[in-house]
Amino acid sequence: MFLLHTNVLCETLRRRPDSGVMRGLERHRHELSTAAPVIHEILYGALRLPPGAKRTAVVHEIEQVFLKTLDVLPYDRRAAEWHARERARLAHEGRTPPFVDGQIAAIAAVNGLTLVTRSVTDFAAFEGLTVEDWFAG
Numbered sequence: 001m002f003l004l005h006t007n008v009l010c011e012t013l014r015r016r017p018d019s020g021v022m023r024g025l026e027r028h029r030h031e032l033s034t035a036a037p038v039i040h041e042i043l044y045g046a047l048r049l050p051p052g053a054k055r056t057a058v059v060h061e062i063e064q065v066f067l068k069t070l071d072v073l074p075y076d077r078r079a080a081e082w083h084a085r086e087r088a089r090l091a092h093e094g095r096t097p098p099f100v101d102g103q104i105a106a107i108a109a110v111n112g113l114t115l116v117t118r119s120v121t122d123f124a125a126f127e128g129l130t131v132e133d134w135f136a137g
Contacts, residue, residue, distance in 0.1 A: 001031045001032075001033065001111075001112070001113045001114070002028055002031055002032050002033070002113060002114050002115075002116050002132075003033050003034060003035055003073070003104070003107065003108040003111070003113040003114070003115050003116065004032060004033070004034045004038065004070070004116050005034075005038060005104060005115060005116060005117035005118070005119065006038045006041045006042055006104075006117075007117060007118045007119060008021055008025075008116050008117060008118070008134065009034065009038065009042055009066060010042065010045075011118075011135075012025070012061075013058060013061060018134075018135050018136055019136045020134045020135050020136030021134045021135055021136075023134070024116065024134035025134075032069075032070055032071075033070055033071040033072070033073055033111075033113065034066070034070050034071075034072055034073070035072070035073050035074075035075070035103070035104050035107040035108070036072055036073065036074050036075055036107075037075060037100050037103045037104050037107070038104060039062070039066065039067070039072055040100075041100065042062055042066070043059070043062055046058040046059050046062060047059070073107050073111055074107070075103050075106070075107060076110075078110040079103065079106035079107045079109075079110050080106070082106040082109055082110050082128075083102045083103060083105070083106035086102060086105070086106070086126055086127065087102055089127070090125055090126075093125075095125055097122065097123075097125060097126075098122075101119075101122055101123065102126075105123055105126045105129050108129060108130075109126070109128050109129045113130075114130040114131065114132050115129060115130065115131045115132070116131075116132050116133070116134055117131060117132075117133065118133060118135045120132075120133045
């Protein structure tokens with residue numbers, strides 16, 4: 001089972017999406033989910049676009065494809081507790097990953113999911129998290 005990061009979902013919106021991502025999505029189409037903070041990031045980005053055809057198309061894709069075909073997992077109590085422990089551990093080491101990355105990592109970790117992202121190094125410091133990069137390069 002896989003949790004798709006923002007950059008993976010955004011890739012599907014490109015005119016020429018990465019072939020590795022598209023193969024991974026097809027191969028694992030019945031094993032995919034995402035996280036509520038990912039939906040926030042994508043929708044926020046879409047709503048910041050100027051009104052017009054592109055914005056309308058992106059919002060439509062989010063509402064009619066992402067939200068209807070993917071389980072959207074919440075940042076719940078278990079995720080908050082995992083995130084707090086990892087954030088404290090990393091702070092003691094002098095590392096401070098972005099808060100939202102910690103939320104996404106926590107949701108993947110507590111649900112036993114592999115996080116699929118292009119930003120593997122952004123998530124490497126988190127313990128107990130499995131990460132994959134489906135981008136072909």
